[in-house]
Amino acid sequence: MFERFETREQSGEAPDTELLQAALNGSGDAISALYRRHGSLIYRFTLRISQDPGIAEEVTQEVFLALLNQLDRFDPARGALSTWLCGIARRQLLKHLGKFEDDRTGGGENDAIETESLDDSPMTMLIRQEAVASVWRGLNELPLPLREVIVLCELEEMSYEATATVLAIPIGTVRSRLHRAKARLASQLRNQTLCVETEKKCG
Amino acid sequence: MRIIPDNDWQTLDDLMPELRRQHRSTDAPAPLELVLRAAAESKAAPGSLAGLRRSRNRTLAWGMVAAAVVLVSTLILAGVNEWGPHREHRAPSGSALQANLPSAPTRSPEAQIDPAILSSPIRAASAKLPPRRRPPTPSSSNFQQAWQPEFVALPASEGLPKATAISLVRMRIQQGSLQQYGLEVPAESTAQTLLAEFMVGEDGLPRAVRILP
Numbered sequence: 001m002f003e004r005f006e007t008r009e010q011s012g013e014a015p016d017t018e019l020l021q022a023a024l025n026g027s028g029d030a031i032s033a034l035y036r037r038h039g040s041l042i043y044r045f046t047l048r049i050s051q052d053p054g055i056a057e058e059v060t061q062e063v064f065l066a067l068l069n070q071l072d073r074f075d076p077a078r079g080a081l082s083t084w085l086c087g088i089a090r091r092q093l094l095k096h097l098g099k100f101e102d103d104r105t106g107g108g109e110n111d112a113i114e115t116e117s118l119d120d121s122p123m124t125m126l127i128r129q130e131a132v133a134s135v136w137r138g139l140n141e142l143p144l145p146l147r148e149v150i151v152l153c154e155l156e157e158m159s160y161e162a163t164a165t166v167l168a169i170p171i172g173t174v175r176s177r178l179h180r181a182k183a184r185l186a187s188q189l190r191n192q193t194l195c196v197e198t199e200k201k202c203g
Numbered sequence: 204m205r206i207i208p209d210n211d212w213q214t215l216d217d218l219m220p221e222l223r224r225q226h227r228s229t230d231a232p233a234p235l236e237l238v239l240r241a242a243a244e245s246k247a248a249p250g251s252l253a254g255l256r257r258s259r260n261r262t263l264a265w266g267m268v269a270a271a272v273v274l275v276s277t278l279i280l281a282g283v284n285e286w287g288p289h290r291e292h293r294a295p296s297g298s299a300l301q302a303n304l305p306s307a308p309t310r311s312p313e314a315q316i317d318p319a320i321l322s323s324p325i326r327a328a329s330a331k332l333p334p335r336r337r338p339p340t341p342s343s344s345n346f347q348q349a350w351q352p353e354f355v356a357l358p359a360s361e362g363l364p365k366a367t368a369i370s371l372v373r374m375r376i377q378q379g380s381l382q383q384y385g386l387e388v389p390a391e392s393t394a395q396t397l398l399a400e401f402m403v404g405e406d407g408l409p410r411a412v413r414i415l416p
Contacts (some may be wrong), residue, residue: 026244029240031240032239035231040229044231048226060231068239068242155226186212186214
């Protein structure tokens with residue numbers, strides 16, 4: 001299992017609490033710093049779940065405006081700011097998904113995927129690209145509860161505890177959902193293997 | 204040839220760093236940073252927790268004030284508020300002037316002015332103004348229907364400083380309450396209620412009223 005970090009390395013940078021207070025006092029630099037620090041996490045999370053850049057951008061803006069308006073609800077003792085922001089993003093996202101569910105289209109990551117490999121073999125690179133693309137497809141097809149767990153735990157390397165806080169579910173549920181999600185992705189890879197083998201035999 | 208190892212779980216774990224790298228190559232949209240910076244800097248009260256919400260409310264309030272000013276300006280341009288003051292025909296009790304006045308529909312503004320009131324500087328200045336239209340005087344028990352739906356300047360508001368911001372206040376009141384603003388109300392109608400809309404200045408004092416159907 002990958003090593004997990006509760007917070008990112010932020011040595012030499014102002015703590016979130018100081019930036020928050022400065023932002024409340026009208027500091028544009030402070031809110032910019034907070035956005036640069038946490039904005040990508042929120043945007044990636046919402047983009048991966050919604051698969052719609054427009055919704056992801058809108059939700060990200062709503063999250064940071066909520067940060068300015070509802071900072072009194074943030075309790076540093078209960079978790080990191082990134083966890084709190086992800087929780088807001090998830091709630092806002094669910095509203096949007098409920099509103100625009102019929103308009104959503106999937107497969108945002110399936111179009112062009114570039115991979116890098118230390119192996120110079122073109123065949124190996126191609127195989128790896130196919131495998132990565134297959135996992136992305138499988139991830140995008142996962143049910144929402146499984147997708148958000150694998151995005152937070154695996155792609156963002158968020159701890160189980162923080163993920164449970166964001167999703168408002170017990171840690172045990174996080175583990176079980178993560179297991180099911182990875183099982184599905186592994187199954188997706190297995191199917192990909194069979195397809196490739198079939199094509200090679202037929203070709 | 205076996206493309207993917209038998210252990211699919213291990214393969215997935217092997218691919219995960221690549222997936223993570225691709226995932227994290229996505230950055231938040233840069234234009235949002237400018238939006239948030241502007242939002243933070245526009246916070247009026249430092250340390251406020253709901254500055255943006257208040258800012259939106261402030262904008263809405265100023266918008267309403269601006270709309271009210273536009274409405275008043277439109278009324279002024281349309282000459283609706285050119286009606287004369289009405290306090291003059293509220294002569295003191297027992298005054299012979301009131302008894303000698305002609306019937307309400309035929310009275311002219313000049314004829315309604317009490318000489319005693321005319322002696323005051325404010326009233327004298329008003330008396331120099333050109334004749335003004337005024338709403339029909341309620342002479343029947345159907346007071347509400349006698350009024351037109353335009354705003355009427357309240358006699359009691361004369362002498363007040365010019366309002367720079369107007370708010371509209373709609374309320375249901377007894378007709379007798381209009382007397383305190385200098386309007387005449389038939390005695391038999393004072394207990395009846397009607398729906399009135401007041402133009403209220405920023406000082407909280409009403410400037411004009413109209414009766415709604």
